[in-house]
Amino acid sequence: MSRVSHLKPSTALSQDKITRLRDRATQFKKVRAFFDQRNVLEVDCPILSSEASVDAHIDLITAYYQGQHPYYLHSSPEYGMKRLLAEGIGDIYQLSHVFRDGEHSLKHNPEFMMAEWYRLNFTLEQLIEETLHFMHLFLGPLPHRLVSYRETFLTYTGLDYVHTSEEALFQYIKEHNISYYESIIEDGKDALLNLILGSQIEPLLGQRELYVLAYYPSTQAALARQQQRGEETVAERYEVYYQGIELANGYHELTDASEQAQRFKESNLQRLALGKQILPPDQRFLKALEKGLPDCSGVAVGFDRLMMLRQQQQEIANVLTWGWQEI
């Protein structure tokens, strides 16, 4: 299959598209005014880095300097921003394009616009509130609901994930005719939860309100701190959904360097198990954590998704100057 055959023929931008691009430009101004009012500083950390963010399920696009030295295009400006935080820069935000290999669908573009920000001494709940205010800028004053991951799972599937075995989850998948891939059983509990979430729950979240899904299982913490909630250890992490579309992912940030190094190792082991290349963990980022990241919470918002909802577009390509098949 030749690559060229996937490309759409070049056409002139429609008048509707130009109207949407004008609206987009106006929204950028709103973003900057929002953070200016709150004294959050705009930064623009580099897109390229010689070492990588290591995440089992995020694949990076590599660029080659002078045709031979690999540099990774960032999947989020997180590491650069955290290095700045460790230097004592204070509250910061970055509005930049980020890159993810292989993530292409009606709702995903491998290159997309992210708004990411960090707030010192903010609890997870404070940042959730600010994230909702941010979204109101583009979507209007929508009501919201904050529900834990555990409660959400219980409501939509009747399963209490804490006390449900892998076998029982697999049984649920088969009983509900959820199409699954063969190796899912070997991939463990999180993969099973993930398939159920993606098939039975996510598409239904936030039909009429912004749905804040919070307190994830501790095994899905990524760069979030952990917290004990009764018998359950949870990650201080949340996502925001509207009309089944995931819009944001926020954490009360992990500041422990050795725990972070340990999670990198685990992510690389997971990558190996998935048949992916392991990646060199960003040592400068780890050094910054050793130096000391201040207590903070941070969130990344998919800006193009907000535009899809604002401009009532089903395809992400419609809100971009050109989508993946038009470049």
Added chain:
Amino acid sequence: MVQQISTGDVRGGAKVEVEGQPYTVVSNEFVKPGKGQAFNRIKMKHLMNGRVVEKTFKSGEKLDLADVSESEMRMLYKEPDGIVLMDEKTFEQLKIPFDSLGDTLQWLLDDHLYDVIFYNGAPVSVEPPTFIEMVITETSPGARGDTASGRVLKPAILESGAKIQVPIFVEQGEKVKVDTRTGEYVSRVSS
């Protein structure tokens, strides 16, 4: 060595082989909840029986490409149990039994061009061109027909045997253009 394709590169129209069966991909949906393992839901149509199935793959998994090729061939004549076609370039002839023709049966006519699909080197199906021009061999003269769709139609039979609906002003013996995907009348063809 079987050629493979990554889930991320699978597009509508790709020919893949899953569990030993050949399929044409209809659609490919990428799903990635939060920060978890992404997966692809691929809808595909069986190359021979036309059944559509949906399968889930872990993103990044590789699928086997099916050894499928197409060539344009001219139908020479019908035999009692099948049709004989000829490759326009090599003049090679081959015979395809009626059983493997499915819906295409109604669009078969001598001296017309068809796409023949080969799987692992053997012909497995015959596709008519999207638009075909044929003479109406049977229709009633200008009778009142079905007015439900706002257009006045009547039944007609084409020289290939296909039964279609045509506007009442179209007469027997006229040549018409038909969309073979839907079996719908498109226009009259002036000769």
